[in-house]
Amino acid sequence: MRDEIYRSVDAGSNNQDDAAPAASVAPFRFNETVAHVFHDMINRSVPGYSLMLELITLLAGRHAGQGARCYDLGCSLGASALAIAQGMKRHGNDKTARIVGLDNSAAMLTRCRQNVLRDAEAAAMIELLEADICEHRYEPSEFIVSNFTLQFVPPEKRPALLGRLYDSLQPGGAFFLAEKIRYDDSEVDRLMIEIHERFKRSRGYSELEIAAKRAALEAVLLPESSETHISRLKDAGFSQVTECFRCLNFSAFLAIR
Numbered sequence: 001m002r003d004e005i006y007r008s009v010d011a012g013s014n015n016q017d018d019a020a021p022a023a024s025v026a027p028f029r030f031n032e033t034v035a036h037v038f039h040d041m042i043n044r045s046v047p048g049y050s051l052m053l054e055l056i057t058l059l060a061g062r063h064a065g066q067g068a069r070c071y072d073l074g075c076s077l078g079a080s081a082l083a084i085a086q087g088m089k090r091h092g093n094d095k096t097a098r099i100v101g102l103d104n105s106a107a108m109l110t111r112c113r114q115n116v117l118r119d120a121e122a123a124a125m126i127e128l129l130e131a132d133i134c135e136h137r138y139e140p141s142e143f144i145v146s147n148f149t150l151q152f153v154p155p156e157k158r159p160a161l162l163g164r165l166y167d168s169l170q171p172g173g174a175f176f177l178a179e180k181i182r183y184d185d186s187e188v189d190r191l192m193i194e195i196h197e198r199f200k201r202s203r204g205y206s207e208l209e210i211a212a213k214r215a216a217l218e219a220v221l222l223p224e225s226s227e228t229h230i231s232r233l234k235d236a237g238f239s240q241v242t243e244c245f246r247c248l249n250f251s252a253f254l255a256i257r
């Protein structure tokens, strides 16, 4: 289903200042309206999203061996959990695997269940739980994915969450983290945002839709710099931390315990 959520929002079309949004745009929520169009929304909004799913499949093949437990934090419609299942199947590990998808949006989980059930082999491996990733009690695991989810956790809660994930991972286990990022240099930051917004234009979003979504995400999606992510992952105890992907203001990090 095509994402047209912000098509009809008054995004301040009379404003001379580059389609600045009106103050009335409601904060972005992962509700039923978003869940309905989320597949199209994330594919048209995030440069490299499909590549992230391919990387997750590759990393599952590397890190999720026989009997492995994996977590997909903020599983939304299940794309990353299914990508993990794909990687495990390729290595013949599907019989003993456990992939736990966590999300605190009931609307997302309802649709996620329907998606997962379309693939019987994957469904046998995947368990979906409505839970807050900051509160969940993690079992020992080999591979954890946060594909554009940590950015929605309040920054003050991020260090403790990473500590929990580190404690859950077995030695040699991997944490894959993809995030929208910001740049400390405000000119570079503005440039990357401008090019990202051109990317969204090229994928069919109008100036007004882009401005309204920007306003809706403002206090909800809180990006941090690549340097902040790397130093926080190191502080959590990870021995090897690498930024393995960057395109404009989107990055992915691989952290090995």
Ligand SMILES: C[S@@+](CC[C@H](N)C(=O)[O-])C[C@H]1O[C@@H](n2cnc3c(N)ncnc32)[C@H](O)[C@@H]1O
Pocket (backbone or CB within 6 Å): 030, 042, 073, 074, 075, 076, 077, 078, 079, 080, 102, 103, 104, 105, 108, 131, 132, 133, 134, 146, 147, 148, 149, 152, 153
């Ligand atoms: C951008 S989406 C993630 C996309 C998904 N990982 C993928 O690969 O397609 C962020 C998801 O995180 C969930 N979320 C945000 N904060 C959360 C929290 N504290 N606990 C659990 N889920 C959370 C949202 O409901 C949403 O489904």
Ligand SMILES: O=C(O)C(=O)C[C@]1(C(=O)O)C=C[C@@H](O)C=C1
Pocket (backbone or CB within 6 Å): 041, 042, 045, 046, 148, 180, 213, 217, 221
């Ligand atoms: O549309 C944007 O500008 C985004 O930041 C994309 C983004 C994300 O990065 O997660 C924001 C919200 C939705 O979850 C889907 C994609």
